[in-house]
Amino acid sequence: MPLRIPPRTAWPQQRSMFLAHMITGFDGQAWPQQYAVRRLAWHVVDHAWEIEDKPK
Secondary structure, eight states: OOOOOOTTOOHHHHHHHHHHHHHHTTTTOSSOHHHHHHHHHHHHHHHHHHHHHSOO
């Protein structure tokens, strides 16, 4: 099952939920662990680019 973090969850709790899922939650998932990490990293960079390109 994919990880779903409820909105407005505190950052430290989000981090611990995500790390626990990264360690144990990929068995039987559609994406292999390395692909999921790469895709997440790309997603974060994409958001950074959007913020950078936003008119000031």
